[in-house]
Amino acid sequence: MRCFVFVLFAVFTAFTATASEISIGKKVILHSDRIGEDRPIWIYTPEHEEDERLHVIYLLDSAEHFHTVTGVVKSLSDYGLMPKSMVVGIETINRPRDYLPKIVGQPQTEFQAFVASKWPASGQTDNFLNFIRTELIPYIDKLYPTYPHRTLIGHSNGGTLALYSMFNQPDLFQNYLAMSPNGWWSQAETVLNVEKLAGKKRPYQQLFISVGGEGWRYYSGTLELLAAMEQNKPSQLVWKFQHYPSRGHMSAILPALSEGLEYLFSHLNFSISPEVAKYAEVSAVTAHYAELSKKLGFVLVPPVNSYVDFAEAQAAQQRHAAAVKTSQMLVQDYPELSYAHKILGERQLDAGQAKEAVASFDKAIALAKAEKLGEQVLDALTDMRQKAAEQFKQ
Helix, strand or coil: CHHHHHHHHHHHHHCCCCCCCCCCCEEEEEEECCCCEEEEEEEECCCCCCCCCEEEEEEECHHHHHHHHHHHHHHHHHCCCCCCEEEEEECCCCHHHHHCCCCCCCCCCHHHHHHHHHCCCCCCHHHHHHHHHHHHHHHHHHHCCEEEEEEEEEECHHHHHHHHHHHHCCCCCCEEEEECCCCCCCHHHHHHHHHCCCCCCCCCEEEEEEEECCCCCHHHHHHHHHHHHHHCCCCCEEEEEEEECCCCCCCCHHHHHHHHHHHHHHCCCCCCCHHHHHHCCCHHHHHHHHHHHHHHCCCCCCCHHHHHHHHHHHHHCCCHHHHHHHHHHHHHHCCCCHHHHHHHHHHHHHCCCHHHHHHHHHHHHHHHHHCCCCHHHHHHHHHHHHHHHHHHHC
16 A cells, blocks of 8 residues: 555656746736726737837737737747837727727718617727827837837727728828728728828838638728729838638638738848848948838837848858958947857858957857856857867867
């Protein structure tokens, strides 16, 4: 019996584990004087340096989409397909009131008649957007180092609000991801909104609009809207339309998020063609982001990945001296980032600058310890440093 108890105890001990919580964000309650209610706000921030600025994605219906959006954002950021971005989710309280535009005149569609009878308080979109403008955005910008570059994501009625915001308060967001919106809301609203595009100077904006295979007027109504927009298209507004005919109203969300976010942030990347890799210097990178900063209206420092990818492309063309200069600019812009010094060390080693590479790896190791990076990272950096030291001795 004692042997049996010992065996049970041994088996139980072998399978015990220490549990810890995994968190991807937090929820705060922000009271809105503008709307007169408490608003639950979901916040996700990626790993970043204390003063590293983040792009901000505002998400409607956060309780339904927060986990999906944050997962896509993290993946795209990790793969270098979009910059580091935080997600601010606004939990639903009253969708018809906050998301659906005010009906112009009498209801013109069956859906508008249903909304007017079911939710007579609908159409307070301007009040909701003013809550975002005067209360939510200042709250986020005060607590986090953010760029004045904001993206709005909305699905279905939330997508309708995204379009409404683009037409009526164009300075509030720079990017819009509208998935399966009621883009046709009604012909009267379509005409009125499209007319607002003509002859008006707008900030640089991008729109990704998508529909699934939902039938009805999701597809045809959105095409009518885009056709009307094309006739009054200002130069500072660009868009892409994507149709997912094999996906439904909900299942089209995931591909739209991935493709949409990649599209909306693609202009922030530095494009590296074979010719650029073979002939261009690092000044091409800095000039690209200087011009982009003028277009966006704020200073945008070249992202780490733009320097890294360009230096690797130069090295692949056996342009090792140019790759070193690109990596030195990376270190100049990100002096406290261990990864930047590691990249410089690698490019210096390729260029036969072993002595300089040792110094770069030493700096990377010191910063990695300060950043409290894992032992595997430190071991890898130490191996790189040893390799550089051996080449220097030769």
